[in-house]
Amino acid sequence: MGEYEGTCGCKGIRTCLICEQQQHKTLIPRNFTSAEQVQLQNRGQVEESWESYCYCWRCNTAWGPRHTDDFANPPITELTACDHTGRALEFPGVTVVPEFVSKEEEAELVRTIDASPWKPSQSGRVKQDYGPKVNFKRRKLKTAGFTGLPSFIKPFVERMNEHESLSDFIPVEQCNLDYRPERGSAIDPHLDDSWLWGERLVTINLISGTYLDMTPIQSPGNEDTRTTPVSVRIPLPPRSLLVLSGPARHQWNHGIRREAIVSRRIAVTLRELTGEFLVGGAQEDIGREVLSVAKMFTGTVVP
Ligand SMILES: O=C(O)CCC(=O)C(=O)O
Ligand SMILES: [Fe+2]
Numbered sequence: 391m392g393e394y395e396g397t398c399g400c401k402g403i404r405t406c407l408i409c410e411q412q413q414h415k416t417l418i419p420r421n422f423t424s425a426e427q428v429q430l431q432n433r434g435q436v437e438e439s440w441e442s443y444c445y446c447w448r449c450n451t452a453w454g455p456r457h458t459d460d461f462a463n464p465p466i467t468e469l470t471a472c473d474h475t476g477r478a479l480e481f482p483g484v485t486v487v488p489e490f491v492s493k494e495e496e497a498e499l500v501r502t503i504d505a506s507p508w509k510p511s512q513s514g515r516v517k518q519d520y521g522p523k524v525n526f527k528r529r530k531l532k533t534a535g536f537t538g539l540p541s542f543i544k545p546f547v548e549r550m551n552e553h554e555s556l557s558d559f560i561p562v563e564q565c566n567l568d569y570r571p572e573r574g575s576a577i578d579p580h581l582d583d584s585w586l587w588g589e590r591l592v593t594i595n596l597i598s599g600t601y602l603d604m605t606p607i608q609s610p611g612n613e614d615t616r617t618t619p620v621s622v623r624i625p626l627p628p629r630s631l632l633v634l635s636g637p638a639r640h641q642w643n644h645g646i647r648r649e650a651i652v653s654r655r656i657a658v659t660l661r662e663l664t665g666e667f668l669v670g671g672a673q674e675d676i677g678r679e680v681l682s683v684a685k686m687f688t689g690t691v692v693p
Pocket of ligand 1: 565577
């Protein structure tokens, strides 16, 4: 089941190598919307005019600006890349834990994950979901069909809880994403939902390294006044753990460019509930139900 073969899951402006080749789907040059520009940038079709900084997990600071060529060639196998030269940019809200899983655990995780079916997703990704059914537009949550997080993730959640900043982290959703260069896999810059999903987004990175690109959100009160837009690239080595919270979670979009996927990569992302669904919150009852199912660790992939 490791190899997913089938049509892609791209909708609207999103494309991958499969639909670009099969349907000759390309964007016609005209005045692009910002979403289209992002899509083109992800495909490397628009020259980058951004000042890019490289995030260093040791000093929690981004250093730069770096030439974009400096980021051209993952694989990122080690965390020694940062030379701490250039300007230092404070970049709070990122934690990278190198070697969070061992090589043996990684191989076993990938075998177990691949034993369940993958579903097509957007931009050349395929996915597996474990979590409650959510309608984000209507803000509705249903537990029907949710069987909990899978048993294989339990020891890793316990390991996360050994870290001080994750001691009370109780995930209720797991999403596995598979990226491959032959499908042109990428993920457009986005913010994760913050109505349902809580403060910490936690990802285990498997098989190969990549860069997570952080770009500032454009919203009232958060206008970027710099003349040259800035991006911060976070190296994510295989087997590392990434935690996004605070400004990195809410003030910066995160995404992965097509060029940053150089061989197969799996991201296992775990999400927690917001206060609205916890004790004292307006939706405490449904939250309690979701938590109790999640914590059974008897889950199978949501079909
Ligand atoms: O692949 C990753 O590390 C990022 C995934 C992500 O941003 C998401 O699933 O929302
Ligand atoms: Fe995300």
